[in-house]
Amino acid sequence: MAEGEFHVLIRCPSCGSLAEAWLDEVPTADLTSDSAADAAATGEIEIECETCGNEIPVTITADLAGWQAHLTEDPDAKVEIERLDYSSYDDWLEELQPEPHPRAIFTQAIGEWTSLLHTIGDKRSGVSGINRMLLVQLFSIVEAYLSDAVIKLAFENPAVAKAIVTWHPDLKGERVSLPKVASQPNLVRDTVVDQLRKKTQFHRFEFLNSMLRVAIGHHLLPSDKAERDLVLQSVQNRHYCVHRNGRDVDGNILGGVTVDYLSRLSRSFTAIVEGLAKAIKEIEVQRPSPLPDEILTIL
16 A cells, blocks of 8 residues: 555535545555556545535556546546645755845844834734734744844854754754765755754744854843843743734733833844844854955966
8 A cells, every 4th residue: 555645536426516535545556567457456435425425436546657546336437636745845945045134134124013013003902913913923023033044154154053963952963874974065054954944943042042052152042131031931922822812821811912012022132133143243254254266266
């Protein structure tokens, strides 16, 4: 049997409504057979029409070309069958280069957000849905900056990528073969970037703070306790807004998401961004400058 995710779609012969089935496995062709006819394999399923309750027998055939399906009682009545493959949807991530100007994008985005806060923010209430939406958008802006800035830093600086590998709970125990290392000169860099891009939550500020402290000696979180508490406690508010429509675990709606709260939080986030941007700039200044093109041409 071939395993995967298969979708079978048919129009019910009785009522004409669409009926479907999701399968985890289907017959597989015998690739060792001497002829295409001998390689074919079949299996039968029944699809229930949710409109009229009719049970529809369907035959699935696997051959060297893939899978076909038809009504068991009428081989000429073809049935749609598709093997779902999601891998290609992430291809663009593999080709994605680090964002070259994360700081400039943050400045533009936070400026637009601030205009929205003053334009549509509800100044009379701390339970407004508009204010909760602004909170979520504020997190999106700062998370995008942190993601782009840290990925760019690791991509361009081998020492930073190495430090992240040494510290990261999911990477420091990784074992790879020598042939793989030899065939992929950028293995460490690419592994770190993949981890950051696909498996890191950039609103986990305490996690990022520890990682950046080890990687570049930078403390991401505010040194002032009140500001640090504001930032860290805002993550829970974000969770309630994103996952619980602004309600806490007891079902009570958040009451403190005021315009003043959002303004203060945005200033704290901006200070975090400015601090990291300054630290990254200092690292970039210390890096050796590349040789001019004309010197490279001579060499």
